[in-house]
Amino acid sequence: MNLKKILLVLLSGGILMTTACSSSDSSSVKDGTVSEAETTTTTTAPVSSEPEKTATTSFAFTEPELREPSEYGKVIAITFDDGPNTSTTMQVLDLLEEYGARASFFLIGNNITEPTHEVMRRMVTLGCEINSHSLTHSYMNVMSAEEITAEMDATAKLIKDVIGIEPKFFRPPYIAVNPKMYETIDIPFINGYGCNDWDSKVTTEERVEKVLSQAKDGAIILLHDSQGNTQTVEALKEIIPALQKDGYELVTLTELFHAKGVDPSLAEYTIFSFAEQTERW
Numbered sequence: 002m003n004l005k006k007i008l009l010v011l012l013s014g015g016i017l018m019t020t021a022c023s024s025s026d027s028s029s030v031k032d033g034t035v036s037e038a039e040t041t042t043t044t045t046a047p048v049s050s051e052p053e054k055t056a057t058t059s060f061a062f063t064e065p066e067l068r069e070p071s072e073y074g075k076v077i078a079i080t081f082d083d084g085p086n087t088s089t090t091m092q093v094l095d096l097l098e099e100y101g102a103r104a105s106f107f108l109i110g111n112n113i114t115e116p117t118h119e120v121m122r123r124m125v126t127l128g129c130e131i132n133s134h135s136l137t138h139s140y141m142n143v144m145s146a147e148e149i150t151a152e153m154d155a156t157a158k159l160i161k162d163v164i165g166i167e168p169k170f171f172r173p174p175y176i177a178v179n180p181k182m183y184e185t186i187d188i189p190f191i192n193g194y195g196c197n198d199w200d201s202k203v204t205t206e207e208r209v210e211k212v213l214s215q216a217k218d219g220a221i222i223l224l225h226d227s228q229g230n231t232q233t234v235e236a237l238k239e240i241i242p243a244l245q246k247d248g249y250e251l252v253t254l255t256e257l258f259h260a261k262g263v264d265p266s267l268a269e270y271t272i273f274s275f276a277e278q279t280e281r282w
């Protein structure tokens with residue numbers, strides 16, 4: 002079944018309801034399993050005093066197939082921090098869809114709420130990747146090992162409950178790291194080339210210029226889809242087509258490392274800004 006297929010049922014009362022049923026448990030989905038996308042949303046009935054029930058959602062997706070490394074040309078991984086939300090994140094996804102580009106989203110666990118589940122499902126349906134940016138977006142370099150583990154485990158569970166798989170990469174809040182974090186967290190750390198786009202004083206044009214000036218084969222670009230970050234949305238309207246015109250394929254982090262023949266899980270004390278980075282932190 003097409004991943005995007007949604008059965009729309011127009012009820013006689015004029016209520017548009019999105020429905021799909023599945024008894025499958027998303028937690029049983031393994032990487033690469035071919036299965037159906039299932040979407041269930043609650044219906045807002047015009048006259049109902051009943052409290053809205055939490056939708057029981059089962060969603061599974063097929064991860065994008067990886068080609069042979071030799072079949073990739075120039076690749077860049079655009080990444081976004083601090084989502085998800087239902088406004089700016091959706092505008093970013095609109096652009097990725099329009100240009101046939103994929104990206105990786107580093108989510109803050111505490112931003113994962115019922116309204117953003119649909120946003121997350123759209124991410125993976127478009128071939129994007131969902132990763133971890135911690136639960137509370139705190140400085141983790143002052144935490145105990147137990148606190149670090151709690152941040153990581155809670156976020157991984159929140160993500161898995163929605164899309165069926167756990168995050169593969171971690172971006173430390175504020176890029177603040179220490180040896181304890183490297184020893185406690187077992188997924189690769191990702192940095193990237195940024196343009197301080199969390200600062201509203203950085204104009205759209207400055208963002209475009211900075212990102213394009215740092216573009217190179219294998220690079221990771223660090224942007225933010227925080228709510229209201231419209232300058233980055235505007236910048237993307239220039240960045241994405243400019244990179245594609247330059248011959249870059251915009252890929253996920255998994256694809257980026259695969260295309261470069263790098264296994265990031267083998268790296269120790271490393272926070273990657275490009276796939277073939279060998280310098281340690």
Ligand SMILES: [Zn+2]
Nearest residue numbers: 082083174175
């Ligand atoms: Zn952040």
